[in-house]
Amino acid sequence: MTDKPNTLSLIDHAVPPEGMLAHAGWVSGFSADAGCMDAFVERFTTMGQRERAALGRTYICLCLDRSQPQILPGEVPGMLHLPAATDDPLFRLMHAKVALLGFRDRTNPRKWALRLLVTTGNWTRQTTQDSLDLVWRLDLNAEDLAHETDPTSRADIVAVRDFWRWLRPFYQCGLFDAAAPDGRQHEPFREMEFWLDRLKAPRGVTPRFLDTRRQSLIAQLPARIDALDGTKRRNTLTLGSGFWEGGTEAGLPRVPERIADALRSSGLLTKGAEITMVFESDDCAALASPAVFASMRQAGWKLRPPLRRPDDNRRLHAKFLFSANWTGGNACASAWAYLGSGNLTPAGFLNAAGRGGNLEAGILMTAKGLHWESQKGVTHVGVVLPVDWTREITDVTSLSAGDGPPERDTLFLAGPVSHLRWFMAPEGGALAAPLGEDSPDLVVIGPDATPLPRNAAGHFPWRGEQPAYAGVARDGRVVQVPVLDDHGRLAARALEPIDLEEAIDKLRNFPVVPETDTNDEGEPPAGTDLNIRLPRAGQMEARYAIRRSMDLLETIAERQTDLPKQDWMAWTRRLHCILLQLGTLPGAAETRASALVEGLLPFALNPLSCLLEPEFLPGYVTPDSPDWAALSHVLADVANNWGMAGFEGFNGEAEHG
Structure with a gap:
């Protein structure tokens, strides 16, 4: 086959659906690194590092194996690596590679979407650059739920919801619980849980998602295939993995043999089925044993390398099973496929999490419409699975067993406090x-x-x-x-002074944070005309200060009067930070207030007080509500910071004057 495999990067699957914004997400895996996760969160939020660092809002909670080093808070702004709660969990390794992402419409809280990613690769640069891996994606939105379309997709999301609710107690994630005393960070995650609560498992529908919380992958495999596609005998089985079981004793490798036996005994595989093993020539463990190799050849198993282009040096890391009937034509009849985190080892495939196995997760799906060979207008196996059907491994001396899995120490456990x-x-x-x-x-x-x-x-x-x-x-x-901090920002960089134009831009674009016009060193980009910036403090003419304050108030009023109730508390916190950045920030490199604030002080008026008037508020914010109290607190604190506490407001007689 000459067609190239699909090379869409894992991180590209974080991009929000058209017209939607990132809201919250849970990501699990064995390992991750800051470079890959920063790219993932940047695509998810569509914000650069500086904007996310200033915002201090957690979008992604990351759960890894306890043997992995901590990604430090703030190293990937917008993501928090959660520590393992205990050094004695129910599973040998945290190995499941699953992401559940939530998105929402900017203004309509009834429009939301959930995305499920199940991948064979870790959240590392190595996965995106050096590994051959597979990813499966599912999108489900509120409209699908309202019309009860696609029951299998709903069953998948319900299964993943239950997986995550089971997993979270093994990590220190109290900051994101609804009952967290310090709150604020949990609000988007609580809303995502509300969406998930609306999902009910469709009766009689089997999900494609499976995990090893209670049963091993091999124990679930036959019944899931039967439920999804019926009891049909297939005459081919292909098994691919980046890691294999150890041992050098004669005989067939235990895990592939057990899988084939389980399928045969369930009426899903013919006795003489062609079995194909796909693996790398190095680090292939027991497959490099001359005795095991001879047993596989004697049994008629086909041993093949992964499919890659001549200039492609990536290594197979994907774990997959594929079975179908070959009837002499091009169609893959009665085809099904598994992909997931479980390597073809006892801990990955034969044992449940509580019985010496890893916590694994995967997808088992039917593969309708798939073809064996490349042909115009069809999808063939070569573009969805990395198997080189044209080559065969026949010489055991070309194989090496490798050193096997390393010993792993616990590196990241929860501290005495979460923050x-x-x-x-x-x-x-x-x-x-x-x-x-x-x-x-x-x-x-x-x-x-x-x-x-x-x-x-x-x-x-x-x-x-x-x-x-x-x-x-x-x-x-x-x-x-x-x-x-006391603005509800987590692992954020200290607030920095901003000018009025930047403040208006940030407020107008809420809940999005627009890119700033500075680079990572805080300098204006090349070619910026510094003469068009506002004058420094003490240079702003009085009438100009009044007019510009009206621009600020108009921006705030226009944005906050049409806010959904779900966004109100986040809005008041964002408003608080931005208005303080126009004032005097203790500890900042430049402690003078902005030109706007200093230009207003001689008038002895507080322009912000009018923001509590009914015409400047959405209907649900009334004087006896917590929402009104939150805004009142913000405006009082900002007035004190600006040196305007006790000044008359822009209302009543003062406004008329």
């Missing part, structure tokens, strides 16, 4: 334990790697600007935990 809180006081910044989690034994590590002393208030004074994370001690180890 720390940041306070800014006249004497400087300080850290404190989360609400309800303080302990006299809590040890917080300072920037010089030594324990911080507590002050009289029980807080830990911190030298320097607001950190994204800080260390806490547990059992002789230091765990880095994210810092939550």
